[in-house]
Amino acid sequence: MKCVKFRLIQIRNMEDTTILPDEGLTIFTGENGSGKTNLIEAVYYASIGKSFRTGNDNEMIRLGDEEGTILLDFTIRDVSHTIKVKLTRNQGKKIFFNDNPVRKKDLMGLFRTVIFTPDELQLIKGAPVFRRRFLDMEISQVSPRYYAELLRYTRAVQQRNAAFRNARMTGIIPDTNIWDEQIGKCAAYIVRKRLETVKKMNGTVPDMESALTGNRENLEIRYKQAGSDEPRFDEEWFLERLAAYREEDAKFCHTSVGPHRDDLTFFMNGMDISIYGSQGQQRTAILAMKLSEMEYIKEETSEYPVLLLDDIGSELDSKRRKALMNFLETRNIQTMVTGTDVPFDHKAKIIEVGKE
Numbered sequence: 001m002k003c004v005k006f007r008l009i010q011i012r013n014m015e016d017t018t019i020l021p022d023e024g025l026t027i028f029t030g031e032n033g034s035g036k037t038n039l040i041e042a043v044y045y046a047s048i049g050k051s052f053r054t055g056n057d058n059e060m061i062r063l064g065d066e067e068g069t070i071l072l073d074f075t076i077r078d079v080s081h082t083i084k085v086k087l088t089r090n091q092g093k094k095i096f097f098n099d100n101p102v103r104k105k106d107l108m109g110l111f112r113t114v115i116f117t118p119d120e121l122q123l124i125k126g127a128p129v130f131r132r133r134f135l136d137m138e139i140s141q142v143s144p145r146y147y148a149e150l151l152r153y154t155r156a157v158q159q160r161n162a163a164f165r166n167a168r169m170t171g172i173i174p175d176t177n178i179w180d181e182q183i184g185k186c187a188a189y190i191v192r193k194r195l196e197t198v199k200k201m202n203g204t205v206p207d208m209e210s211a212l213t214g215n216r217e218n219l220e221i222r223y224k225q226a227g228s229d230e231p232r233f234d235e236e237w238f239l240e241r242l243a244a245y246r247e248e249d250a251k252f253c254h255t256s257v258g259p260h261r262d263d264l265t266f267f268m269n270g271m272d273i274s275i276y277g278s279q280g281q282q283r284t285a286i287l288a289m290k291l292s293e294m295e296y297i298k299e300e301t302s303e304y305p306v307l308l309l310d311d312i313g314s315e316l317d318s319k320r321r322k323a324l325m326n327f328l329e330t331r332n333i334q335t336m337v338t339g340t341d342v343p344f345d346h347k348a349k350i351i352e353v354g355k356e
């Protein structure tokens with residue numbers, strides 16, 4: 001999978017900018033605020049249908065304009081495709097794949113990316129939601145069924161919670177069987193898929209770590225299921241727990257059982273790196289996980305996704321950057337990087353942003 005060309009029209013600070021990235025490494029360089037991250041953000045937007053920086057699409061449209069467009073041409077196994085996203089102020093977005101309108105959820109998995117930004121430390125330091133999202137996005141990009149089950153699951157949990165809220169005034173515990181059944185079915189599938197993925201990642205993540213550092217630390221991802229020491233993914237288990245917790249859930253109008261409560265923990269040589277790891281180790285571990293995500297996507301789809309690295313120069317020392325670039329080069333992974341100075345001494349296409 002390669003991005004051949006992308007264009008931002010009235011997006012962020014870009015009036016009309018076309019970029020032809022290299023098949024290998026492209027470095028966006030330029031002063032602070034010149035718009036380097038805006039370029040990576042647009043590529044990511046075309047892949048997922050939303051920004052990694054904001055949930056408010058209006059922020060994406062250039063100030064003073066009413067609409068903005070992102071166009072992206074890419075190839076899958078040498079066949080060309082196009083994605084077009086048209087954003088209109090306060091009126092949402094329209095997405096087109098090969099000129100046909102598609103819903104945002106249908107965009108998932110067409111043009112695949114993996115992103116690493118300075119905020120990525122949240123994956124270790126932040127709330128569980130960041131870790132679940134990481135895993136969910138990874139699997140959703142290769143499995144349309146997973147994404148559909150996830151959406152169905154989220155809706156069922158919302159409906160169950162709404163049923164509790166609606167019944168609150170009456171003091172009667174509502175019958176949520178219809179939602180519990182849906183939650184149980186989807187939850188079993190979601191947790192099974194997540195466990196499979198974690199297992200696959202554990203097969204590659206130590207190699208990625210050693211490619212970056214030269215050390216073979218024992219890096220391991222563990223799935224932490226709310227309510228069970230040994231992860232369970234049978235529907236009956238979820239149904240039993242949903243029934244057992246119904247009374248308490250009704251009191252708080254929430255659902256305390258299910259994969260939306262699960263978490264991941266990262267261990268290095270048996271130690272939880274969120275507690276014992278240095279900042280450098282945490283960053284390297286995250287990057288190793290991202291590379292392992294790339295391997296997973298490659299294994300599932302037979303093509304590497306496009307890697308987007310925002311401000312990597314400030315995140316990794318030169319030794320690790322070099323090791324990372326060697327790794328990407330040998331696998332022919334298309335990579336787009338931002339940095340105020342050209343941060344690498346590798347063969348790359350360098351695009352100076354903000355200079356006409």
Ligand SMILES: Nc1ncnc2c1ncn2[C@@H]1O[C@H](COP(=O)(O)OP(=O)(O)OP(=O)(O)O)[C@@H](O)[C@H]1O
Nearest residue numbers: 012013032033034035036037038059060061062063
């Ligand atoms: N909706 C918008 N309309 C116009 N300009 C915008 C909009 N959103 C952001 N900008 C401008 O985009 C620029 C920020 O771009 P970006 O974050 O890509 O910078 P950068 O080159 O990555 O900078 P740094 O090196 O500091 O990370 C700022 O100048 C900001 O004012």
